[in-house]
Amino acid sequence: MHPLSDNPARPAGASPDRPGERELIDEADDPTAPSVGVGPHPRPWPDDPRLDPALLEHGDRRNVIDAYRYWRLDAIVADLDTRRNPLHVAIQNWEHDFNIGSIVRTANAFNATAVHILGRRRWNRRGAMVTDRYLHVHHHPDVPSFLAALAQQGVTPIGVDNLPGSVPLESAELPQRCCLVFGSEGPGLTDEVVRGCAGLVSITQYGSTRSLNAGAAAAIAMYHWALTWGRPGV
16 A cells, blocks of 8 residues: 555556556546445425435445434534543654555544544544544644543553564454554554553554554454453444
8 A cells, every 4th residue: 555645647546556457546536436335315305303314315325334324424423422432542753654544544443532642733633534524533733632532531551563562463352441552553553552541452463463453453453352342333
């Protein structure tokens, strides 16, 4: 997967490694992609203030569950807020890591209370596939401000990295109100973040590679938390 590029010489979706082929891109950018969602709602329309007249008129092609078809964005967020899981997710953003979008998308799937971006305010949103619109995303310019925000909410920071002293995830007892903290791809968690975490967990591996992709590691860790603390969905 390649980082985003503003190079005008390469057409949208074109692969720099395989000329003539296309990268996987957002369906909204590709008119040949299969249609998803539902078409216009038959009249008479339901009398429901949560519904968006424009979506009822033209159809709803968003990647949302059926229960939210035709709903306004703010109505979906308000409903999600009534049943958020007490899980927070944090990502260090020092290198404009493309994994951040993937982690945000997974946090949406587990209906996390919040996502925290540490470091740079701007982050690579492509992998999120607009799921950040349904989440509460907070920016923290530095580690102390991030840790202070968690402490104020009674949330325990748990670092996820294969560092000395980490506990295997499968045997770890994660707190219900915790924040899973992930480092940038490559460098991993910084020493400052490690010092601020109440504990460290690692994912047991069985192959030759030293570490998992950060996006994959985040999905595994969130699922492990949900096995114990996750609330039923819609």
